[in-house]
Amino acid sequence: DAGVTQSPTHLIKTRGQQVTLRCSPKSGHDTVSWYQQALGQGPQFIFQYYEEEERQRGNFPDRFSGHQFPNYSSELNVNALLLGDSALYLCASSLLTSGKYNEQFFGPGTRLTVL
Amino acid sequence: QKEVEQNSGPLSVPEGAIASLNCTYSDRVSQSFFWYRQYSGKSPELIMSIYSNGDKEDGRFTAQLNKASQYVSLLIRDSQPSDSATYLCAARGSTLGRLYFGRGTQLTVWP
Numbered sequence: 001d002a003g004v005t006q007s008p009t010h011l012i013k014t015r016g017q018q019v020t021l022r023c024s025p026k027s028g029h030d031t032v033s034w035y036q037q038a039l040g041q042g043p044q045f046i047f048q049y050y051e052e053e054e055r056q057r058g059n060f061p062d063r064f065s066g067h068q069f070p071n072y073s074s075e076l077n078v079n080a081l082l083l084g085d086s087a088l089y090l091c092a093s094s095l096l097t098s099g100k101y102n103e104q105f106f107g108p109g110t111r112l113t114v115l
Numbered sequence: 116q117k118e119v120e121q122n123s124g125p126l127s128v129p130e131g132a133i134a135s136l137n138c139t140y141s142d143r144v145s146q147s148f149f150w151y152r153q154y155s156g157k158s159p160e161l162i163m164s165i166y167s168n169g170d171k172e173d174g175r176f177t178a179q180l181n182k183a184s185q186y187v188s189l190l191i192r193d194s195q196p197s198d199s200a201t202y203l204c205a206a207r208g209s210t211l212g213r214l215y216f217g218r219g220t221q222l223t224v225w226p
Contacts, residue, residue, distance in 0.1 A: 033213065042119075042203050042216030043159065056213050090158055092214075102147070102207070104214060106158040 002027050004093045004107035012113045013081050021076040021110045025093030031055075032074040033104060034066060035090040043090055049074050050096055078112075086114045118144045119206050121217030128224055134191040136220050138204030141185070144215050148180060150189045151203040153219065159203055163189060194224040 005024045013019050025032050031050045035043035045058035049068035068074045072093075078085055088111050092104035121138050128134045140148070147166045151159035163178040165171045165187065171178045177190040187206075191198055201219040208215065 042218050045213040045215070048213060058213065103149070103161055103164055105161060109158045
């Protein structure tokens with residue numbers, strides 16, 4: 001049973017560039033949520049995708065956008081990178097109809113460094 | 116008030132002791148509650164979920180929820196050095212919604 005996968009593992013970009021991060025959810029899951037985790041902080045919610053639509057969005061600027069594909073995989077795009085975008089980007093998958101817990105399981109993350 | 120607040124610690128306990136981790140939450144989150152363990156440089160790993168008032172036990176871990184006091188805790192019995200990690204408390208505001216995380220509590224279990 002494949003877990004949540006993310007690519008790439010690490011990424012180094014310069015200010016102003018654009019980046020695309022990818023996520024494949026756990027087998028059987030249909031919902032993907034993206035989080036940003038700065039050093040020493042808890043994960044912060046960016047947005048959630050279900051049925052190829054953005055269902056919820058956190059307090060992040062429009063430079064952050066995403067997409068979900070018919071196979072439930074997802075991409076996170078960040079434009080016009082800032083130094084402050086350096087963080088661990090986490091993808092979490094869940095099954096929307098799994099009931100009251102609707103547990104989210106995280107992938108290994110992508111470490112983004114902006115220079 | 117933030118949705119989820121944790122005592123950032125750090126917390127240090129000897130091997131074999133009980134480690135107690137605490138979390139409070141606001142009215143904006145009241146559905147389900149989760150504890151994640153995060154080793155340094157790794158991603159969070161789900162270890163406990165709790166929805167109803169009271170205790171929920173899984174092996175050496177016990178999650179406790181008190182909705183009247185808006186308080187969630189995690190007890191780790193017989194703590195082991197391998198339990199040394201940051202523990203993140205998370206809560207959901209609606210059935211299908213996002214998770215709100217605390218800053219985490221760093222736990223060190225020394226031999």
